[in-house]
Amino acid sequence: MSFEIQTYNNIAEEGLKRFRNATYTIDTGAEPDGIMLRSQNLHETTFPASVKGIARAGAGVNNIPVESCTSQGIVVFNTPGANANAVKELVLASLLLSVRPILKGATWVQTLTGTDIDKQVEKEKKQFSGFELEGKKLGVVGLGAIGAMIANDAYRLGMDVVGYDPFVSVDTAWNISRRVRRALTLDEVFRECDFITIHVPLNDKTRHLISTKELQLMKNNATLLNFARGELVDNQALVEGINNQTIKEYITDFASEELLHHPQITVLPHLGASTSEAEINCAKSASRNLKLFLETGNIQHSVNFPAVELAFHSPYRLAIFHKNVPNMLGAISSTAADLGMNIDNLINRSRDEIAYTLLDLSETDITKINALQTAVSALNDVIRIRIIKHQEEN
Numbered sequence: 001m002s003f004e005i006q007t008y009n010n011i012a013e014e015g016l017k018r019f020r021n022a023t024y025t026i027d028t029g030a031e032p033d034g035i036m037l038r039s040q041n042l043h044e045t046t047f048p049a050s051v052k053g054i055a056r057a058g059a060g061v062n063n064i065p066v067e068s069c070t071s072q073g074i075v076v077f078n079t080p081g082a083n084a085n086a087v088k089e090l091v092l093a094s095l096l097l098s099v100r101p102i103l104k105g106a107t108w109v110q111t112l113t114g115t116d117i118d119k120q121v122e123k124e125k126k127q128f129s130g131f132e133l134e135g136k137k138l139g140v141v142g143l144g145a146i147g148a149m150i151a152n153d154a155y156r157l158g159m160d161v162v163g164y165d166p167f168v169s170v171d172t173a174w175n176i177s178r179r180v181r182r183a184l185t186l187d188e189v190f191r192e193c194d195f196i197t198i199h200v201p202l203n204d205k206t207r208h209l210i211s212t213k214e215l216q217l218m219k220n221n222a223t224l225l226n227f228a229r230g231e232l233v234d235n236q237a238l239v240e241g242i243n244n245q246t247i248k249e250y251i252t253d254f255a256s257e258e259l260l261h262h263p264q265i266t267v268l269p270h271l272g273a274s275t276s277e278a279e280i281n282c283a284k285s286a287s288r289n290l291k292l293f294l295e296t297g298n299i300q301h302s303v304n305f306p307a308v309e310l311a312f313h314s315p316y317r318l319a320i321f322h323k324n325v326p327n328m329l330g331a332i333s334s335t336a337a338d339l340g341m342n343i344d345n346l347i348n349r350s351r352d353e354i355a356y357t358l359l360d361l362s363e364t365d366i367t368k369i370n371a372l373q374t375a376v377s378a379l380n381d382v383i384r385i386r387i388i389k390h391q392e393e394n
């Protein structure tokens with residue numbers, strides 16, 4: 001078996017090297033089996049029928065048409081937590097920089113001349129004095145991989161931390177300090193906090209999570225930080241809110257024309273995950289997910305199909321994507337039996353309306369396997385079916 005991988009954006013070599021062997025080619029053809037990307041927008045892309053999996057080297061998948069991929073039986077992966085520490089450090093740096101005008105001070109020092117620089121510094125430094133984070137209240141909206149780390153570390157910096165996440169996972173909840181108070185409503189967070197940082201995914205429910213109404217609930221001296229996605233905040237309402245002194249400051253990782261050249265708005269060029277460590281972690285995790293899926297059909301860290309793991313020892317495996325409806329397994333097994341084929345092993349998992357079945361066969365005659373593929377494809381509610389040949393590890 002051989003696979004073609006298409007890449008977009010700069011994917012770290014530490015991840016790509018999993019594909020530098022005889023089984024794979026990278027960026028050489030128009031019919032890729034797998035796609036690896038960072039922030040490339042795929043919403044207008046028509047995928048060739050060859051595409052089986054798309055791996056996002058990062059957390060957010062809003063640049064991928066996930067729903068349409070699901071209906072085509074394309075598995076979309078992300079890399080949960082792989083860049084969380086990088087984002088956490090940038091948010092903490094931004095919090096610290098927002099209370100201490102040290103960059104302005106450092107720029108000013110460079111303008112000084114003369115032999116009494118030390119005296120000029122002592123005389124003028126009061127213009128660069130700031131505040132402390134200790135004792136201030138931070139609201140963290142979204143207590144996932146990033147939000148949870150920020151909540152814990154902000155608490156360690158002496159901040160009073162409130163978190164809001166109605167869907168927090170049990171695993172993450174275990175990792176959050178019990179000193180982080182759980183807010184029951186978003187309004188509570190907006191009303192009480194001096195700093196609010198958002199770490200939720202962008203989707204139809206969270207787009208413009210923060211608009212005029214939410215801004216008006218915030219304290220006049222509040223700082224809003226957005227290192228999750230630009231569209232979570234209604235930029236027009238935000239600029240109006242800052243101009244009307246509804247809130248004090250906005251710090252974001254997502255550039256947009258209306259946010260530029262405003263003294264109370266700091267815009268970074270999407271640097272949250274831009275550390276060597278995060279880029280390597282994400283590339284390694286994305287390539288591991290994609291390679292495992294292409295070679296075995298097993299699924300880990302998918303955002304649209306269930307996790308499935310079945311040791312692969314048989315000569316052939318069918319990977320069947322289908323709707324989650326009754327008697328699908330019965331129909332698949334009797335189709336195999338009708339063709340005289342024995343099933344070595346089988347696993348079926350579902351996720352909402354979608355299900356996925358791996359069927360291992362002792363049959364070695366590819367003509368018969370192809371006939372089974374054709375017969376199963378003709379069953380109602382089957383979305384896609386792949387034949388995977390067992391291969392030695394590489």
Ligand SMILES: NC(=O)c1ccc[n+]([C@@H]2O[C@H](COP(=O)([O-])OP(=O)(O)OC[C@H]3O[C@@H](n4cnc5c(N)ncnc54)[C@H](O)[C@@H]3O)[C@@H](O)[C@H]2O)c1
Pocket residue numbers: 058059060061080081083084087141142143144145146147164165166167168169172199200201202205206227228229253270271272273274
């Ligand atoms: N700036 C960057 O470079 C950068 C890097 C990584 C991630 N991100 C963005 O940050 C987001 C979060 O990343 P993560 O790794 O923490 O993801 P995550 O999936 O671990 O956490 C997201 C959390 O948001 C919660 N959530 C969902 N909807 C919510 C809502 N309406 N209100 C409150 N909580 C809600 C979920 O329950 C989950 O706990 C990503 O989706 C991505 O868009 C940006």
Ligand SMILES: O=C(O)CC[C@@H](O)C(=O)O
Pocket residue numbers: 038039057058059060061083270272273274
């Ligand atoms: O790849 C990047 O630089 C950003 C990734 C980030 O947006 C994410 O969602 O993980």
